[in-house]
Amino acid sequence: xxxxxxxxxxxxxxxGKDVELRCDPISGHTALYWYRQRLGQGLEFLIYFQGNxxxxxxxxxxxxxxxxxxxxxxxxxxxxxTQQEDSAVYLCxxxxxxxxxxxxxxxxTRLTVT
Amino acid sequence: AQxxxxxxxxxxxxxxxxxxxxxxxxxxxxxxxFWYVQYPGQxxxxxxxxxxxxxxxxxxxxxxxxxxxxxxxFNLRKPSVQWSDTAEYFCAVNAGSARQLTFxxxxxxxxxx
Numbered sequence: 001x002x003x004x005x006x007x008x009x010x011x012x013x014x015x016g017k018d019v020e021l022r023c024d025p026i027s028g029h030t031a032l033y034w035y036r037q038r039l040g041q042g043l044e045f046l047i048y049f050q051g052n053x054x055x056x057x058x059x060x061x062x063x064x065x066x067x068x069x070x071x072x073x074x075x076x077x078x079x080x081x082t083q084q085e086d087s088a089v090y091l092c093x094x095x096x097x098x099x100x101x102x103x104x105x106x107x108x109t110r111l112t113v114t
Numbered sequence: 115a116q117x118x119x120x121x122x123x124x125x126x127x128x129x130x131x132x133x134x135x136x137x138x139x140x141x142x143x144x145x146x147x148f149w150y151v152q153y154p155g156q157x158x159x160x161x162x163x164x165x166x167x168x169x170x171x172x173x174x175x176x177x178x179x180x181x182x183x184x185x186x187x188f189n190l191r192k193p194s195v196q197w198s199d200t201a202e203y204f205c206a207v208n209a210g211s212a213r214q215l216t217f218x219x220x221x222x223x224x225x226x227x
Contacts, residue, residue, distance in 0.1 A: 003157070033214060042120075042204065042219035050213060059214070091158070100146045100165045100208065103215060105158040 002026070004106035006092050012112045013082055021077040021109045025094030032075050033103060034067055035091040043091065049075060050097055082113045116141040116209040120218035127195055128226050135190040135221050137179075137205030146208040147188040148215065149179055153201045161203070164188065175199070197227045 005024040013019050025032050034046040045059040049069040060066070064082075069075035079086055089110050093103035121136045139145065149161040162173025169181040179190045188205060202222050206215040 031213065035217075042118075043206075043215075043217035045214045045216065048214045056214065093158075100163070102148065102160040102163060103150075103158075105150075107157045 004092055004094050004104050006090075006106035006109050008109055009107060010110045010112075012114060015084060015113055016081055018078065018080045019082055019111065021079075021090050021092075021111070023075045023077070023092030023094075023106060025072070025075070025092070026104055028072075028096070029094035029104070030072050030097035031095045031101070032069055032072075033093045033095075034075070034077050035093065036088045037091060037108070038088045046077070046090075079111075082111075084113050087111055087113045116145075116207055116216045118205055118207050118216050118218035120203075120205055120221050122221045123219070124222045124224070126224045126226065129197055130194050131225075133190070133192040133195045133199075133223070135203055135205075135223070137188045137190065137218060138186050139188065139205075139207040139209070139216075140186065141207065141209035143209060147179070147181060148206040148208070149173065149177070149188075149190050150204045150206060150217075151201050152204070158204065161190070195223075195225045197225045199223060200225045 007022045030051045032049045035043040047067045048056040064080045067077045089108040091108045093105045095101040117140045119138045147164040150158045151161045152158045164171045164181045202220045204220045205218040
């Protein structure tokens with residue numbers, strides 16, 4: 001009965017470096033979401049995976065951002081050539097996949113780009 | 115595109131005061147509505163949800179919310195807040211065929227003992 005697990009919990013990186021963030025969803029959850037929360041702001045949708053369907057990438061802010069998910073398991077969010085404006089908490093959530101299924105969130109990864 | 119507005123950025127109340135946090139959304143069709151809460155140091159968790167039926171929904175910890183379709187609103191209420199209700203509250207909407215939730219910017223509630 002573990003919840004959504006994200007790693008690392010904190011990441012400090014230098015501008016220009018690549019980072020990879022990991023999300024382990026709840027077992028059996030077919031849907032997986034990535035959101036970004038900048039300081040003092042709401043949650044910004046990034047990308048959505050549903051089973052084996054093509055992901056909804058409409059929220060990715062630039063081509064430096066990409067995400068992968070194999071089947072209904074782990075997902076990784078990669079940010080290439082990080083910029084200071086990428087500093088935020090990156091939240092992963094999973095759900096059973098129907099439109100009205102509540103999201104279960106992880107604790108997030110706090111990314112700081114120096 | 116759907117959007118969600120939470121008008122109060124920070125609300126400060128004394129214990130036992132009544133609470134109402136505003137939430138308005140922009141979408142003319144069928145919507146699913148949610149309130150999530152994030153207690154200090156914890157992850158976001160579901161407080162309550164509305165899909166259909168009775169527009170007054172009850173959630174955990176004595177919270178309730180009323181869906182008023184004509185006003186595109188889904189305000190969160192609690193008759194008497196406690197210090198332990200100090201948290202950030204997010205309203206979210208899932209509209210039409212969209213699968214992702216659109217979140218408001220959040221309201222930080224501080225309850226003074």
